[in-house]
Amino acid sequence: MDFTLKIWRQENARAKGRFVTYHVTGISPECSFLEMLDILNQQLIDKFEKPVCYDHDCREGICGACGLYINGRPHGQDDGVTTCQLHMRRYRDGDTITVEPWRAKPFPVIKDLVVDRSAFDKIIASGGYISVSTGGVPDANTILVPKEDAELAMDAAACIGCGACVAACKNASAMLFVASKVSQFAKLPQGRVEAKERVKKMVAKMDELGFGACTNTGACEVECPKNISLSHIACLNREYFKAKIL
Amino acid sequence: MIRLDARIPEGPLAEKWTRFKATQKLVSPANKRKLDIIVVGTGLAGASAAASLGEQGFNVKVFCYQDSPRRAHSIAAQGGINAAKNYPNDGDSVYRLFYDTIKGGDYRSREANVYRLAEVSGSIIDQCVARGVPFAREYSGVLKNRSFGGAQVSRTFYARGQTGQQLLLGAYGAMMRQVNAGKITFFPRTEMLDLVIIEGKARGIITRNLITGALERHFGHAVVLATGGYGRAYFLSTMAMGANGSAIWQAYKKGAYFANPSFVQIHPTCIPVHGDYQSKLTLMSESLRNDGRIWVPKKSEDAEALRNKTKLPADLAEEDRDYYLERKYPAFGNLVPRDVASRAAKDRCDAGFGVGSGLAVYLDFEDAIKNLGKDVIRERYGNLFQMYEKIVDENPYKTPMMIYPAIHYCMGGLWVDYHLMTTIPGLFAIGECNFSDHGANRLGASALMQGLADGYFILPYTLQHYLAEEILVPRMPVTLPEFERAENSVRDNIHKLFSIKGKQSVDAIHRKFGLKLWEMVGMARNKSGLESALKEFSALKEEFWKDVRVTGRYDEMNPELEKAGRVADFIEIGELMARDALQREESCGGHFREEHQSDEGEAMRNDDDFMFVAVWEYKASDREHEMHKEPLKYEDIKVAIRNYKI
Numbered sequence: 053m054d055f056t057l058k059i060w061r062q063e064n065a066r067a068k069g070r071f072v073t074y075h076v077t078g079i080s081p082e083c084s085f086l087e088m089l090d091i092l093n094q095q096l097i098d099k100f101e102k103p104v105c106y107d108h109d110c111r112e113g114i115c116g117a118c119g120l121y122i123n124g125r126p127h128g129q130d131d132g133v134t135t136c137q138l139h140m141r142r143y144r145d146g147d148t149i150t151v152e153p154w155r156a157k158p159f160p161v162i163k164d165l166v167v168d169r170s171a172f173d174k175i176i177a178s179g180g181y182i183s184v185s186t187g188g189v190p191d192a193n194t195i196l197v198p199k200e201d202a203e204l205a206m207d208a209a210a211c212i213g214c215g216a217c218v219a220a221c222k223n224a225s226a227m228l229f230v231a232s233k234v235s236q237f238a239k240l241p242q243g244r245v246e247a248k249e250r251v252k253k254m255v256a257k258m259d260e261l262g263f264g265a266c267t268n269t270g271a272c273e274v275e276c277p278k279n280i281s282l283s284h285i286a287c288l289n290r291e292y293f294k295a296k297i298l
Numbered sequence: 299m300i301r302l303d304a305r306i307p308e309g310p311l312a313e314k315w316t317r318f319k320a321t322q323k324l325v326s327p328a329n330k331r332k333l334d335i336i337v338v339g340t341g342l343a344g345a346s347a348a349a350s351l352g353e354q355g356f357n358v359k360v361f362c363y364q365d366s367p368r369r370a371h372s373i374a375a376q377g378g379i380n381a382a383k384n385y386p387n388d389g390d391s392v393y394r395l396f397y398d399t400i401k402g403g404d405y406r407s408r409e410a411n412v413y414r415l416a417e418v419s420g421s422i423i424d425q426c427v428a429r430g431v432p433f434a435r436e437y438s439g440v441l442k443n444r445s446f447g448g449a450q451v452s453r454t455f456y457a458r459g460q461t462g463q464q465l466l467l468g469a470y471g472a473m474m475r476q477v478n479a480g481k482i483t484f485f486p487r488t489e490m491l492d493l494v495i496i497e498g499k500a501r502g503i504i505t506r507n508l509i510t511g512a513l514e515r516h517f518g519h520a521v522v523l524a525t526g527g528y529g530r531a532y533f534l535s536t537m538a539m540g541a542n543g544s545a546i547w548q549a550y551k552k553g554a555y556f557a558n559p560s561f562v563q564i565h566p567t568c569i570p571v572h573g574d575y576q577s578k579l580t581l582m583s584e585s586l587r588n589d590g591r592i593w594v595p596k597k598s599e600d601a602e603a604l605r606n607k608t609k610l611p612a613d614l615a616e617e618d619r620d621y622y623l624e625r626k627y628p629a630f631g632n633l634v635p636r637d638v639a640s641r642a643a644k645d646r647c648d649a650g651f652g653v654g655s656g657l658a659v660y661l662d663f664e665d666a667i668k669n670l671g672k673d674v675i676r677e678r679y680g681n682l683f684q685m686y687e688k689i690v691d692e693n694p695y696k697t698p699m700m701i702y703p704a705i706h707y708c709m710g711g712l713w714v715d716y717h718l719m720t721t722i723p724g725l726f727a728i729g730e731c732n733f734s735d736h737g738a739n740r741l742g743a744s745a746l747m748q749g750l751a752d753g754y755f756i757l758p759y760t761l762q763h764y765l766a767e768e769i770l771v772p773r774m775p776v777t778l779p780e781f782e783r784a785e786n787s788v789r790d791n792i793h794k795l796f797s798i799k800g801k802q803s804v805d806a807i808h809r810k811f812g813l814k815l816w817e818m819v820g821m822a823r824n825k826s827g828l829e830s831a832l833k834e835f836s837a838l839k840e841e842f843w844k845d846v847r848v849t850g851r852y853d854e855m856n857p858e859l860e861k862a863g864r865v866a867d868f869i870e871i872g873e874l875m876a877r878d879a880l881q882r883e884e885s886c887g888g889h890f891r892e893e894h895q896s897d898e899g900e901a902m903r904n905d906d907d908f909m910f911v912a913v914w915e916y917k918a919s920d921r922e923h924e925m926h927k928e929p930l931k932y933e934d935i936k937v938a939i940r941n942y943k944i
């Protein structure tokens with residue numbers, strides 16, 4: 053298969069970026085999207101040009117490192133997959149594909165398609181955990197968790213922190229990311245103890261870092277590679293009101 | 299040379315760890331504030347160690363090459379974590395987990411370390427639950443277990459097919475809590491490039507900032523490596539793309555010994571290779587073998603028809619299928635340990651019964667779906683099935699999965715004593731990057747257990763014991779000549795890489811080297827293959843330093859430069875792996891020497907001559923590596939031939 057690629061190139065955070073057009077030919081339909089970019093990079097290296105920078109690591113959809121804005125959609129057109137799980141068989145021979153980095157103020161571009169997502173770590177550091185230290189905890193089976201609650205907590209905990217929700221949101225809101233953590237712990241008895249403090253701190257940090265507000269558009273849920281439900285945002289709002297008002 | 303002293307505490311096996319803790323030296327809270335610890339790597343071992351050390355009151359500096367500590371490759375572990383809780387009341391105990399681990403490792407690991415691992419396993423589950431890890435539950439609300447290869451009990455705890463992710467996020471949360479408390483400073487997108495030794499002790503590291511390219515110096519009273527395995531040496535593996543062996547290799551070159559480098563694990567259930575542009579392989583969790591049945595056709599003409607797609611798997615009647623694991627190993631069936639399952643798959647494919655490209659076998663859920671229903675299977679393995687379908691474009695609910703073995707884990711690593719300290723005082727190695735617990739083969743769901751055992755419950759004790767002697771040592775300035783020299787040598791190396799301006803990309807050389815390594819130091823090894831591998835690797839090393847092309851500049855984000863440094867080290871590690879495989883004239887665990895097999899093709903160990911840990915010492919670039927032996931003594935376990943048949 054042959055493709056025309058329009059890729060965002062930007063030397064560094066301060067430089068001005070632009071789209072550059074490339075052509076790749078003879079791509080196998082079994083090739084993953086990132087493997088197709090590897091092939092492009094090999095071509096560039098052969099010409100002594102700088103290869104395109106993009107984040108990636110596990111290449112099996114779990115580390116959350118990769119994240120490309122492909123034809124106007126985070127992680128491309130497929131539902132429930134990360135960029136690294138996208139395959140070229142999903143495109144038509146001869147297609148033109150536009151590839152951009154995540155676009156959001158709290159995620160500044162570092163180079164080409166690589167953005168700085170350290171804001172997510174800052175949100176977690178503000179309270180996205182249960183404050184127990186190593187040692188001195190009860191036997192695991194003394195904390196009983198109803199199966200449905202454990203399943204709901206796991207649904208929320210599946211978040212990989214890739215940032216697609218922020219990139220998809222017209223307000224660059226991190227509500228789905230924050231909700232996934234708040235909701236995971238809110239559903240577990242271990243997490244209830246400091247639920248109020250947690251939600252207040254995490255929401256305050258999210259606001260401070262410049263993420264926008266949620267207007268219930270739902271783009272985040274549609275684009276989330278782990279299909280994390282918007283209902284967790286409802287849970288976050290509930291927890292927030294409980295902490296602030298009740 | 300340094301005398302190899304494993305520093306195993308006196309006393310009966312079951313009391314060693316308790317005795318150590320009772321008599322170890324401690325550091326007072328006031329002194330902890332004066333001590334700095336460097337932790338490299340933020341997987342399960344690194345993140346849990348950093349969190350625990352920060353909680354104790356030490357100042358911790360944490361480094362990872364990823365953009366966030368949460369992305370370390372522990373995140374990709376799927377199936378579960380073992381612990382001797384005996385919740386299902388099926389006869390498990392600390393001793394049995396210890397026994398299974400030693401036996402699974404083919405009697406090539408150290409008794410005292412493994413016993414301690416089994417002993418602390420239960421606490422890990424308690425800790426993770428307290429930190430909010432959403433493990434699978436029964437309707438009663440208690441924790442649920444499943445079974446894994448190499449065990450006859452159900453001792454594996456899991457969080458769907460994302461156990462590694464959930465455990466890592468738990469440890470990451472704990473670590474970020476210490477960042478918030480000011481006890482941990484973390485440096486993402488930062489790679490360690492050298493170790494700094496001052497007066498014989500590890501005192502710091504040289505790093506490269508992967509955004510700006512700047513070289514930086516960091517001091518620590520002790521340095522902890524938690525950098526994972528070196529399996530990416532093979533190019534195609536289930537490891538993350540950035541996973542590398544450079545930190546441990548630099549430590550090796552500075553005097554840390556390397557143990558059993560040839561012991562690598564080949565995982566039986568990976569998605570088969572499909573093309574020469576492929577960048578990595580994907581693992582399908584071992585837990586699938588709980589319900590999936592592995593088979594190939596009985597007749598080679600059927601195999602050919604399946605390869606040509608003139609027949610479909612469903613066309614084959616039950617009596618035309620060879621469930622070879624159930625046939626050969628009736629006691630363990632599809633749940634034999636990984637090395638046994640991998641070799642059996644290779645054996646069938648080499649004999650012409652492979653399906654797909656010829657290098658694949660079926661993992662079939664038809665019976666499980668019939669017996670348990672689709673919903674149960676979806677609940678147990680839903681995300682794995684989805685992942686398979688996305689990659690292969692086939693629906694495993696309808697047609698059997700195709701799998702083939704791939705490189706997955708390194709049992710070998712830096713030699714450490716009972717304290718997890720290497721032969722360089724003050725340099726510790728935890729998790730996959732040390733050699734300590736898995737012998738010649740690791741059991742499924744034991745890597746997560748070891749990573750968290752080392753980080754949560756072992757290192758925080760043993761490191762404190764070491765640091766008790768360091769309380770009078772002031773923080774050293776990074777302007778010392780040792781730092782200067784180390785930074786200069788790193789800089790020289792970088793400039794050398796740019797100056798070559800050859801014709802081949804880093805990946806091109808890596809791919810070539812990796813294929814050779816797989817062919818000759820992979821699933822089956824033999825003397826002539828290993829000898830020619832040694833020659834070819836040394837030629838490839840020369841080729842690399844003459845013909846590699848590194849584009850871009852050093853003072854910018856430059857993944858080509860990062861890869862070049864890693865591949866240069868992989869080639870050297872590969873040489874040592876081949877050397878180690880060559881000296882070990884026996885078959886044990888993941889190390890299979892074709893010369894040493896029974897008539898039925900089973901591995902033949904040689905306990906009289908090889909019951910030792912091969913411990914390698916680096917001499918100089920122009921001199922041979924020297925091998926030392928740490929003899930293995932089994933006092934509490936009867937050494938037997940590993941038998942999974944009856």
